[in-house]
Every structure is written in structure tokens, then in C-alpha cells.
């Protein structure tokens with residue numbers, strides 16, 4: 001049974017048991033909850049207390065220090081990928097929303113360029129270890145959940161090669177505090193993620209909202225030590241529409257700034273539904289596409305669409321480079 005926080009809050013699934021190992025009864029029952037939550041809600045919350053407070057707090061401390069830098073310094077954190085580096089609004093000295101993406105965050109030197117901008121040399125190794133450790137542990141959580149999804153659809157034989165082709169991207173977001181003048185403002189406009197799956201953690205400040213099937217917006221209430229697992233467009237395509245990517249946005253009402261840390265799992269190369277998930281009742285919904293190419297296209301073309309982003313992008317891709 002899913003344990004619910006409030007009638008409309010996303011289901012909360014417990015991942016903290018030491019006995020959660022493939023093949024055990026707890027693994028099988030948790031997998032059922034995962035599949036059910038993804039198919040019915042496109043999002044669920046996870047209690048997962050294995051990542052220490054030192055690691056989580058250390059990560060947030062680093063993010064706060066980075067965002068406290070002057071704009072011209074933050075803008076020095078760049079990448080050759082359009083979706084990576086500091087993506088704050090350079091034109092605006094005090095943007096409401098700032099975001100920074102770091103590629104391949106589980107690798108040794110992933111955070112060096114980010115950390116070098118604000119950290120004294122004596123602390124660098126420690127901060128780098130904290131950020132990498134967080135990313136590795138959340139990547140492991142991704143892999144457990146993705147394995148459960150593959151097993152639940154009876155296509156576990158494809159899991160290992162899929163796992164090897166995951167590209168992780170870490171994103172850290174800052175939302176300026178609401179003031180008594182702005183009260184509640186849109187921190188991040190409604191969108192779906194192009195990832196296969198996204199795992200999100202926030203500081204204690206709420207703000208994430210998801211759109212329910214009846215069109216209303218539901219604020220997500222995060223219990224302490226919880227993460228949100230969000231179904232992305234690539235999972236929608238892979239599952240041949242059995243799972244829908246969830247529309248979400250951030251509304252800021254807090255007088256404290258909000259920080260969030262996200263780990264996006266993309267698929268390197270082509271995303272396509274396994275043949276086992278395509279039949280007469282379930283005709284193929286999406287042509288195979290390159291997940292990261294589509295992310296680049298979305299940024300390069302500044303595609304800001306709310307509904308059916310995946311379809312819009314695939315149509316745009318066909319229009320730009322007919323195959």
C-alpha cells in the first residue's frame with residue numbers, strides 16, 4: 001500500500017530498509033508501488049535516509065556560496081554544451097531564479113570548475129568529495145528505481161545495457177525569497193523534464209507543484225529526508241505512454257530563499273520503447289530519438305512549451321534535420 005501524506009500529495013514510498021535487495025519480498029512489493037505511482041501520478045516521494053546530513057548540508061552550503069558570488073564570477077562557470085554551466089540571467093543583476101548544470105557529476109573532477117570559483121584551496125578536496133558522494137548515492141537510487149521499472153514491465157534483460165548508457169546531469173537551483181511586495185511568484189514555469197527520470201531534493205523550503213489529472217496544481221509537501229522522483233519525457237517514450245511525464249512548476253511564497261538539487265538521468269544515444277511494450281493495443285507512440293540531442297535542441301531553440309513538449313521537439317527536429 002502507498003502511504004499517503006495528504007489525500008493529494010504524491011505517494012510516499014519507503015526506500016530506507018537495509019533489506020531492499022533484488023528478489024526479496026520487500027523489493028517486489030516496493031517495485032509494485034513504484035510502477036503504480038509512476039503510472040498513476042508520474043511522481044512519488046521517497047524516504048531515503050542513507051545520505052548523511054553532513055553530505056546534504058555540505059552540498060547546500062557549497063551551492064549557497066556559489067550563488068552568493070557576484071554575477072560576473074558565476075558567469076565564468078561555462079560549458080560547451082548549451083544546457084550546462086551557469087544559466088542564470090546574466091542581464092539581470094538580481095534574478096529570481098538561477099540554475100547551474102554540472103555534467104557527469106559522479107566523475108572525479110566533475111565539480112572542480114564550480115568549486116574553484118568560491119572555495120579556498122584547503123577546503124576544495126572536502127567539498128568536491130561531498131558533492132561527488134551525494135551524486136553517486138542519488139545515482140545509485142536512480143539505478144535501483146530504474147531496475148524496478150524494467151522488472152515490473154518484464155523487460156529486465158535490457159536493464160544492464162540501459163544502466164551503462166545513463167548520462168547524469170546535476171542541476172542546482174536557487175529561487176529568490178518572496179517579499180511582502182511580490183508575495184507569491186512563479187519561480188519556474190510549468191514544464192516536463194526531458195530526462196528519463198529526475199530525483200530532486202530541496203532545502204526545507206517548499207515550492208514545487210505538480211499538475212493533477214483534473215488540471216489543478218498540487219503543492220508538494222516534502223517530509224524531512226525525502227526526495228521526489230519525477231517521470232521524464234524519455235520514460236514516457238520508453239514505456240510507450242504507460243507512464244506520463246509529469247507537468248510541474250515552482251511557486252515561491254517563502255520569505256527564505258529556496259534551493260534545490262536535482263540529478264537528471266538521461267539516456268545516452270537513442271530512446272525507444274522495448275518491442276515487448278508495443279503491440280496492437282499499444283501502437284508505438286514516439287519514434288526513437290536521441291535524448292541528449294533533444295535536450296540540446298530545446299536549449300538552442302529556447303523551446304518553452306508546456307503541453308506535449310516531447311511531440312513539439314520531435315516535430316521540430318524533423319523539420320530541422322529531416323531523416
Ligand SMILES: O=C(O)CCC(=O)C(=O)O
Pocket residue numbers: 171173188193200202207208248249250259260262
Ligand atoms: O526546483 C525544483 O523544485 C524543480 C526544478 C525543476 O523542475 C527543474 O529544474 O527542472
Ligand SMILES: [Fe+2]
Pocket residue numbers: 191192193248
Ligand atoms: Fe523540472
